[in-house]
Amino acid sequence: MRLLILTYHNLHDVGSPVSVPPGMLRQHLQRLRDAGCTVLPLSEALNRAAAIELTGTYPVALTFDDGYAAVLEHAAPLLASYGWRGTVFPITDYVGRSNCWPGQPSGIPTDHLLGWSELRELAAAGWEVGAHSRTHPDLTSLDDHGLAAELLGAKAILEDHLGLAVAAFAYPYGRYDRRVRSHVERTYSVACTTTMRIARGASDRYTLGRVDAWYFSRSLPARFLASPGMEPYVALCRVARSGRAVLSEVTQSVGR
Numbered sequence: 738m739r740l741l742i743l744t745y746h747n748l749h750d751v752g753s754p755v756s757v758p759p760g761m762l763r764q765h766l767q768r769l770r771d772a773g774c775t776v777l778p779l780s781e782a783l784n785r786a787a788a789i790e791l792t793g794t795y796p797v798a799l800t801f802d803d804g805y806a807a808v809l810e811h812a813a814p815l816l817a818s819y820g821w822r823g824t825v826f827p828i829t830d831y832v833g834r835s836n837c838w839p840g841q842p843s844g845i846p847t848d849h850l851l852g853w854s855e856l857r858e859l860a861a862a863g864w865e866v867g868a869h870s871r872t873h874p875d876l877t878s879l880d881d882h883g884l885a886a887e888l889l890g891a892k893a894i895l896e897d898h899l900g901l902a903v904a905a906f907a908y909p910y911g912r913y914d915r916r917v918r919s920h921v922e923r924t925y926s927v928a929c930t931t932t933m934r935i936a937r938g939a940s941d942r943y944t945l946g947r948v949d950a951w952y953f954s955r956s957l958p959a960r961f962l963a964s965p966g967m968e969p970y971v972a973l974c975r976v977a978r979s980g981r982a983v984l985s986e987v988t989q990s991v992g993r
Contacts, residue, residue, distance in 0.1 A: 738786040738938040741963070742779065742798045742929060742947040748807040753846055755803075757954045759811040764959055765950065766819055769797055772963035776821035778865035780904050783927055783942065797963075799823040800929060800947065802869060802907055803836060806849040809859060817862065825859060826869035826907040827851060829894040838873045840910075853898050860899050867905030868892050868925070875910055876917045884917065888924045905929070918943050933975035935968065949974075 746755035748762055757765075769776060774797045777785065782798040799816070801808045804827030816823055831838055833852035836845065851859075860866050868891040870876065876884060888906070895903045904926040911931025913921070921928045927942050934946030952974045953959045961970040 738936065738940075740782055740786045740796050740798065740936040740945075741774075741967075742782075742800060742936060742945060743950045744929075744931065744947040745799065745801045745812070745950045746803055747805040747848055748811040749846075749848070751846055753844070754951060755845055757950050759807070759815075761954050761959065762812060762950075763815055764956075765953060765962055766815055766821070768959065768962045768964075770819055774963055776816070776819070776823075778822050778863070779824040779867065779929070780865055780927055783936075783945075786936075800867075800907065801825045803828060803873075804832065804851045804856070804869070805836070806851050806855070809851060809855045813859060813862060813864070822863040822865070824865040824867055824905060825851070825856070826867045826905070827856060827895075828869050828871065828873045828909075829891045830871045831873070832856065832898075840873065840875070857899060860901055865905060866895060866899055866901065866903065867907060868895055868903055869907045870909050873909045875912050876908060877912050877914050881916075881920075884920045888920055892924055913944065933971055933978060935971065 745757055747753065748759045749756040750758045776797045776799060779798040779800055782796050786796045801812060801823060804825055808825050812823060828838065831850055834850055835847050836850060837847060856866055870887040871891045874887060876887060879887065892903045906921055906925040906928040908928065908930055913930065922943050929945045929947050932946040933948060935948065936945050948971055953962050961967045
């Protein structure tokens with residue numbers, strides 16, 4: 738199995754680290770089509786990855802974290818023009834509100850999130866709706882009761898509002914440990930991290946790596962998408978991201 742899972746958040750021209758311009762998403766889809774990719778919702782792509790590879794096409798899943806309103810405005814019609822569908826991971830307690838949950842970095846612009854009627858519209862169009870917790874906390878900081886409230890609660894709320902089974906989960910901030918993973922495994926069928934890597938046959942389906950589409954949001958890097966140079970570029974981005982994370986931790990420690 739070889740499955741490319743791309744992560745998007747918002748679709749906007751503001752230059753935010755969680756935004757990709759809608760025009761760049763259009764370019765991404767064009768490159769994926771030109772490369773012969775098959776784009777499916779995450780659970781379908783994962784379950785059918787082996788069969789897809791046998792046909793010589795390239796399995797890809799597009800995932801949209803947090804449930805921004807721009808997903809319905811921009812992403813849904815663009816994917817539909819190719820006959821494709823994606824996966825959206827809303828935060829249930831913030832559905833129909835703005836992205837102002839505790840812990841949101843100050844540099845992220847405030848923007849609107851999808852409402853329940855809009856999520857139902859996406860689901861009716863064949864999109865997968867997964868869970869991204871109720872309030873977007875660092876799950877590793879919660880006790881077992883808090884974990885159950887975030888994981889079981891999000892699933893129950895989504896299924897009640899949408900009338901559909903919810904099988905997929907995305908870890909808030911990509912953070913998990915063995916205990917969190919164990920709770921997720923008891924609740925969902927597949928889960929995504931934010932680790933920059935392409936999923937393989939040996940990948941744990943509860944800690945699937947994804948490739949952040951932001952790293953392809955400029956014209957030159959976008960040329961690497963679905964090309965022979967994509968994996969070396971993804972590896973380079975992973976190293977750069979890890980270096981920034983270490984530098985941030987050191988800076989915070991010095992400041993204490």
